[in-house]
Amino acid sequence: MKRKITLKQIAKELDVSVSTVSKALKDSSEISVDTKEKIKAFAKLYNYKPNNIALSLKNRKTKTIGIIIPEIVHHFFTTVIRGIEHVANEKGYNVIICLSNNSFDKEVLNLEFLANGSTDGFIMSVAKETQQKQDYHHIKEVISQGMPVVMFDRVIDEVICDKVVISDKHGAFEAVQYLIDLQCKKIALISTVDYVSVGKLRTEGYCEALMSNDYPIDESLILKIEDVDHSQEEIEVFLKDKDIDAVFAVNEQFAVNAIKALTKLGKKVPDDVSVIGFTDGVVSKSFIPSLSTVNQHGEDMGAKAAHLLIERLENETEEQSFQTAILDTSLIIRDSVKN
Amino acid sequence: MKRKITLKQIAKELDVSVSTVSKALKDSSEISVDTKEKIKAFAKLYNYKPNNIALSLKNRKTKTIGIIIPEIVHHFFTTVIRGIEHVANEKGYNVIICLSNNSFDKEVLNLEFLANGSTDGFIMSVAKETQQKQDYHHIKEVISQGMPVVMFDRVIDEVICDKVVISDKHGAFEAVQYLIDLQCKKIALISTVDYVSVGKLRTEGYCEALMSNDYPIDESLILKIEDVDHSQEEIEVFLKDKDIDAVFAVNEQFAVNAIKALTKLGKKVPDDVSVIGFTDGVVSKSFIPSLSTVNQHGEDMGAKAAHLLIERLENETEEQSFQTAILDTSLIIRDSVKN
DNA sequence: TTTCAACACGAAAACGTTAGAGTTGGTGTT
């Protein structure tokens, strides 16, 4: 099988040294114009392109950044990737994506792979299982070995690195406040279990909004879902016979399932019950009624993370302190709330 | 800044040669048990892990496969990625994902990057712009240089390599046949412009189904959309005052938009008009009425592509001929067709 | 005591590239 041509082969063919070829192709003034032209022509003919791996080894940098996310079939993460990718390419970096599938072990493997020379640094959102185990030694390890890491969305407080988060709490607060302003009196919350950091924060925002309006916090109006795959059933049971006039859900799926459940129970959205979700995905726009959501601006998040990482990569000398960028959310009001 | 420890540093610290360290860590019988233990302990302490880049250079293989897709914020592609990733990891390969954003130039850059040593081979779905330009020299180039390439979904007939496609035509045929069996008489088609290969094939399936049932092909019932971003408006105009009882759409978005347009026009889905889409995405399941679709089995597709590629990578000696795997679709009937 | 295998390790080359430090051979100056 044919292989890509190398400097050595060109050198041999043209009976010059490897360094002459290398320099000629870089248009060095050390080489005569004649030779340069000859070499360039030959290289072009055989479509010579320097081998990335060799360059990476020599330069001790790969110009590649890694991304570790829990799941790819997920609109939010893909928008983040798009944001990262955009900025990275602009700055001459390429992108490797690894999936943890929310598994701790896989995350460890990914981390090892990315840290062993394949990338200059990476951007990650930790796996659910990792958050549950609260075992972050693998992340701390690579950081201590000098790998720049940026965390986004699901971040770990006790790991010291750059971070990008949205103001989950504030986003939730605003959504609930909006419902309160609509004169909703009984606002249910559909959230995740507390070890998922964002679920916890959004729950806090919900509670704070209630409290600051002197609403009571009624635990019977709060549902925390563990098993995402069977959320539909859980939500149906939860909403049955509940006297509520609004639902705030911490993600898109829960919001959609809530609307379906409400419809099944004979309640009209938004006339009887207003619903606001979190995360603006494809479904939100298409759904009927279209879903009001707290928009997370995934692409901005990715872009910010990429900027932070590249900034650190390119200024390795100056030891800047780590920062946590907090991005604003915005409330998108569509048809699932009354007006 | 600290750097990862290398064999050389370990060797220096323990006052042995680099080769001894290397051998000791591989548990070679050439090295005495004492020395091995000492070296292993030291390596473990400093968390030595071999540098991937150096290994890749030495072995002339990276154990990495590349993926080039037009767009990541797209449910179908993410399912394909998941399928690829799953198989790849199982076989000890990692995955690099590059996005072409449907741009020809970006695709060329991605290809160059992946072909210059970064990966052992790759899997791609070509950009829309590339299909439009019909310029495939970049793909042929890398193939001629010995890079194994597998194409999926949007494949190019004139490029010779392994391919994985679904039976687009047959999938469309089945969907339309289903509508015909429901006694639908006037079936509209909402497709893309013809240079998108899948759009063309699905259109052919639609036509064949009609013909084989002796239905006339009425051009006025066929809409080919160029500008996906404004499909909603186009579809509304198209469906206005059309006397139809079914719609077959070549993707999920068009199907959803068709239902919305029909609803706006006062027609009920599925009572007045049945709708079937293509591609089973998140929206299909959530939508009300839930969408009947031709399921593309993206994950299977990715898995198949990965198998083909790895097969070729690991049997480089035997020159097998190229194959095109054709995967079946399956019709998922939900609430958007009458029963 | 010589010889020889076994043992434990080291040196060097190779993967493909680049950059700085040599090495030619020729020209120009005094």
Place this chain on the structure above:
DNA sequence: AACACCAACTCTAACGTTTTCGTGTTGAAA
């Protein structure tokens, strides 16, 4: 004629590994 200088190269080391081929030291058999 001696020297310096310059153009146009080549050599070498380095990035981090692995692996083949030495090589020096032991201990034992002859």
